[in-house]
Amino acid sequence: xGTTQLETVPEPxxxxxxxxxxxxxxxxxxxxxxxxxxxELAARFGVARATLRQALExxxxxxxxxxxxxVGTTVAPPRLGVDVSATGAGxxxxxxxxxxxxxxxxxxxxxAVARLLETGPSEEVHAVRRVRSxxxxxxxxxxxxxxxxxxPDLPAIETPSxxxxxxxxxRELQRAGVNGQDRSxxxxxxxADDAKELDRLPGAPVLVVTTRYLVDGRxxxxxxxxxxxxxxxxxxxDTGEIEISDDPQRxxxxx
Amino acid sequence: xGTTQLETVPEPxxxxxxxxxxxxxxxxxxxxxxxxxxxELAARFGVARATLRQALExxxxxxxxxxxxxVGTTVAPPRLGVDVSATGAGxxxxxxxxxxxxxxxxxxxxxAVARLLETGPSEEVHAVRRVRSxxxxxxxxxxxxxxxxxxPDLPAIETPSxxxxxxxxxRELQRAGVNGQDRSxxxxxxxADDAKELDRLPGAPVLVVTTRYLVDGRxxxxxxxxxxxxxxxxxxxDTGEIEISDDPQRxxxxx
DNA sequence: GAGTGGTCTAGACCACCTA
DNA sequence: AGGTGGTCTAGACCACTCA
Numbered sequence: 186x187g188t189t190q191l192e193t194v195p196e197p198x199x200x201x202x203x204x205x206x207x208x209x210x211x212x213x214x215x216x217x218x219x220x221x222x223x224x225e226l227a228a229r230f231g232v233a234r235a236t237l238r239q240a241l242e243x244x245x246x247x248x249x250x251x252x253x254x255x256v257g258t259t260v261a262p263p264r265l266g267v268d269v270s271a272t273g274a275g276x277x278x279x280x281x282x283x284x285x286x287x288x289x290x291x292x293x294x295x296x297a298v299a300r301l302l303e304t305g306p307s308e309e310v311h312a313v314r315r316v317r318s319x320x321x322x323x324x325x326x327x328x329x330x331x332x333x334x335x336x337p338d339l340p341a342i343e344t345p346s347x348x349x350x351x352x353x354x355x356r357e358l359q360r361a362g363v364n365g366q367d368r369s370x371x372x373x374x375x376x377a378d379d380a381k382e383l384d385r386l387p388g389a390p391v392l393v394v395t396t397r398y399l400v401d402g403r404x405x406x407x408x409x410x411x412x413x414x415x416x417x418x419x420x421x422x423d424t425g426e427i428e429i430s431d432d433p434q435r436x437x438x439x440x
Numbered sequence: 441x442g443t444t445q446l447e448t449v450p451e452p453x454x455x456x457x458x459x460x461x462x463x464x465x466x467x468x469x470x471x472x473x474x475x476x477x478x479x480e481l482a483a484r485f486g487v488a489r490a491t492l493r494q495a496l497e498x499x500x501x502x503x504x505x506x507x508x509x510x511v512g513t514t515v516a517p518p519r520l521g522v523d524v525s526a527t528g529a530g531x532x533x534x535x536x537x538x539x540x541x542x543x544x545x546x547x548x549x550x551x552a553v554a555r556l557l558e559t560g561p562s563e564e565v566h567a568v569r570r571v572r573s574x575x576x577x578x579x580x581x582x583x584x585x586x587x588x589x590x591x592p593d594l595p596a597i598e599t600p601s602x603x604x605x606x607x608x609x610x611r612e613l614q615r616a617g618v619n620g621q622d623r624s625x626x627x628x629x630x631x632a633d634d635a636k637e638l639d640r641l642p643g644a645p646v647l648v649v650t651t652r653y654l655v656d657g658r659x660x661x662x663x664x665x666x667x668x669x670x671x672x673x674x675x676x677x678d679t680g681e682i683e684i685s686d687d688p689q690r691x692x693x694x695x
Numbered sequence: 696g697a698g699t700g701g702t703c704t705a706g707a708c709c710a711c712c713t714a
Numbered sequence: 715a716g717g718t719g720g721t722c723t724a725g726a727c728c729a730c731t732c733a
Contacts, residue, residue, distance in 0.1 A: 369675040488722060512699060
């Protein structure tokens with residue numbers, strides 16, 4: 186036992202920092218409050234800025250902080266519970282929670298999607314772009330891939346693209362009689378276009394929800410929806426909305 | 441339009457690197473193959489090691505790489521589809537996919553769990569620790585919180601802890617007649633103890649599945665299961681198992 | 696002991712936002 | 715224009731694995 190440290194593994198600095206900062210957030214800060222800037226925090230804790238940033242990154246990943254370039258770092262509100270259960274392709278959705286179709290195009294789907302659709306390697310399909318908003322905030326961007334065979338009655342060429350076309354495709358898919366679906370969730374990083382919709386930088390962590398829409402057991406469409414991982418909690422149950430009833434009005438630091 | 445760069449935003453180096461490396465992985469590497477070490481890769485691309493690491497980090501987050509200290513960086517296999525739908529507290533589970541109880545203790549649950557359980561602030565509950573293995577690999581670590589009130593017939597003090605005690609609690613919970621559940625999924629980072637079970641470093645990205653087990657509409661237990669985000673894809677549908685049928689035996693570099 | 700990835704430093708410059 | 719977070723560098727040392 187001479188040279189070996191006895192059972193005390195030296196914790197990385199950034200990990201310890203994260204713990205300390207996390208506790209400070211609980212006790213000394215309120216939601217929305219602005220933290221001191223990174224250079225000052227680093228100096229205050231006696232570490233390099235890169236180390237401090239590593240701790241902040243983790244806290245942001247856990248949804249406890251929100252950082253915006255040119256603005257600052259703020260304390261994040263608790264994650265939004267977003268229902269991802271049975272709301273279908275054009276699901277009803279509460280007034281404050283809705284999908285908004287943006288566009289439509291004919292594209293060759295990515296390989297992973299083509300495999301699920303069981304279409305040929307370079308067969309073009311309709312790609313409907315939608316975004317989902319909850320409580321006035323954009324939380325998800327989606328690409329819905331619909332093979333032409335799934336919407337046989339779609340008018341040929343009314344308008345080649347745009348929201349109207351997107352709505353047509355959705356309507357026809359609905360009419361086809363979707364009667365089943367299965368989903369999977371995995372971690373990903375936002376592509377440039379998704380990042381833009383979600384108001385994040387490219388590469389931001391996202392939860393990718395892949396949905397197969399079934400018509401009589403056959404895959405009629407596939408959707409790739411990317412949810413902001415920092416601000417969202419995906420709920421699946423029927424009574425999923427477990428909101429923490431905090432007093433809505435909290436002290437905010439006067440500026 | 442004099443000083444502004446005309447529509448060409450300079451892509452960050454690490455982002456471009458990630459793209460290049462990603463394409464190389466698709467075309468020039470096979471699953472399990474070892475990449476050159478970080479210092480050499482950085483030199484080869486003419487960037488600092490930190491920048492190269494930023495690209496590798498992203499690829500690891502997306503499940504395309506696997507890095508292990510002291511060993512090296514390897515090409516990761518496609519993510520495992522792990523079913524997270526209706527397998528109950530002591531669910532049946534396929535032979536190759538099972539939960540294994542490890543331990544049991546009486547603890548005061550974290551605040552978030554206490555809120556879901558609707559127990560008092562410092563009321564102690566049973567905490568059962570389990571790990572889940574699929575295809576011989578540990579993919580998840582779970583803490584199941586069971587209030588004493590939910591398992592009234594639990595023998596008082598047979599053994600205070602250990603796997604046997606854990607199994608008793610699970611059996612009694614099952615007997616209580618769980619008839620509902622709801623789940624939520626969010627991004628988190630592995631705590632030290634979870635990281636150990638999952639063979640990852642603390643702070644590794646995980647998908648946290650929170651499950652409420654219901655008995656006649658009342659919350660009887662709450663489970664926090666952390667799945668390795670790098671290697672797992674959580675599936676929810678009924679026919680969720682969409683496996684890419686690769687040849688199971690692949691060439692691995694001889695050492 | 697040699698080689699790997701993980702942590703950390705002290706700087707620099709850039710892109711973005713607000714005023 | 716000044717301040718913020720985001721990117722990048724060139725080094726150093728540490729913890730771990732394996733032969």
